[in-house]
Amino acid sequence: MKLMFACLILGLPLMLLFENTFTRIAGVLLCLGFIISGVFVIANPEDLGREPE
Numbered sequence: 276m277k278l279m280f281a282c283l284i285l286g287l288p289l290m291l292l293f294e295n296t297f298t299r300i301a302g303v304l305l306c307l308g309f310i311i312s313g314v315f316v317i318a319n320p321e322d323l324g325r326e327p328e
Contacts, residue, residue, distance in 0.1 A: 276316055278308075278312050279309055279312040279313050279316055282305045282306070282308040282309035282312060283305075283306070283309045285305050286301075286302045286303075286304075286305025286306040286308070286309055287302070287306065288302075289301050289302030289305065290302025290303055290305075290306060
């Protein structure tokens with residue numbers, strides 16, 4: 276959960292506030308990391324109420 280919010284907090288300013296190509300790439304990658312880690316947080320078997328296989 277901490278990784279998800281860290282990716283969001285770092286990724287959005289890098290992507291939106293700076294115009295350098297490398298900061299935009301880093302911002303986009305961090306935003307993708309936010310989305311991917313969010314999917315894993317949501318799809319956690321403990322939260323879904325199922326036993327892990």
